[in-house]
Amino acid sequence: MHRTKADIVLRGYAAWNSRRALEVLDSIFPKEAKEQPSLVIVYFGGNDSSIPNPNGIGPHVPLDEYKENMRKIATHVKFHNDSQNLSEKTRTIFLTTPPINEAQILHNIDPQGQLERTNEACRIYAEACMEVCDEMNVKGIDLWSAIQKNDNWEDVCFIDGIHLTNEGSKIVSKEILNVLKEAEWEPSLYWKSMPSEFGEDSPYDVVGPDGKTTYNLSNFIYPDNDMWD
Template sequence: MAEPSPKRFCGLRPRVILLGDSLTQQSFAPNGWGAALADAYQRRCDVLNRGYSGYNSRWVLQLLRSGGGFPGDSADAATRVVTLLLGANDAVLEGEKSQYVPLEEYKSNLRDIVSIIRERCPLAKILIICPPPVCEWQRLEFQKERFGDQATGKPERTNENTGRYAAAALEVAAQLSLPSVNLWKLMQEVPFDWSEFLCDGLHFTEKGNTFVGKAVLREISASLPNVAVVPCKHTGAYGNSGSSSEIAIDCPFWDDLDLENPLKSLGA
């Protein structure tokens, strides 16, 4: 377990950046997995959502190459963690939509994206998250609800094909010595109907978001302990003096203040 957090004076906080597609863009919804990370890093890091709905790895790479996405680190604001969740749109069946990206290009794009992250954020720990499974019958139901008589009756994604992209993401993570979370596998191993994790066969329900948040935080604790936060053993909270991390907190917790002279505790 990490030692109690070192105190630091008020200033710019380090960053955690969540990079991906709609599965990341929507992660700040109530009970979203990104919100779970923001909760875990409260008072320690600003968690930035850089999810781009509908984007594939090719477009995210082009965005980063153009200088977009997120700024590089500065002396005042370093990035500690970057999560990378792409592949759900790359895995659209070939010929169905323009989002499709061939498997080998997807792997190359991930490697190039990681290279840019490392250049912009040299201190950051990178966690690759594999795309989740696809529930094909839910996709067909969603298609009918959205398009009515114009629905094709054919899924634009399949779980089997998305599994290939999940395996490719794992391969890239291993090649680059990066930790990973295999959502495609983990979600299908639960002892209940895993379709409960998805609202339209693709995007997460509240239950799915909770699962993803726990899986990501668990992997950070296991593989990246120096940037993990240990919650208070008494309350389970991440934002009190019982929590701990190697990442310093932004100003002392209230119960660590000199109550007779708070300014002294704040360095004033």
């Protein structure tokens, strides 16, 4: 969808939590960089909400600390008129932790019956994330609720009870696109509203049916993109 319109950079680190994110926040989003992102999507909570280890190790982050960490991340990347941040053009979306399928986790990951996370804990951290979004005026997407609105979500949305299948990822993508479409941001970051890079007509474009003219594909909507309208 965003081909020829935007460069998308994925920075995902396995088993990370909001505490570790704060340690590298300045390195990933340096404020002195000449080019700053137009959109930052922040996705923490699943590992933070895991059950605490009695030895104090592991990815769990207490709820109050998690909320404070998310506030600090929002303050760093979100545009504020009265504070130093990345850029006036940088917009922010927070994603909550999605639900989990506890039965599937026990079957695929932890056959000993020792769950390291629960769906109830995911709910609590998802609600906390949305509270921070309201407080900080950040766009938030409640994935915990959105995924569970779908029929048979427990059966079709997870590879192993935690990580999302293609079907689960489609739900996330649609939720993000809905925010981009409805947000009153200037310029718009919705894919149909964004200009194509190097979108001018060229004699090197695909030759049309008449054999004499060319067809500019820069803004062509492929059939499989209709579902993302």
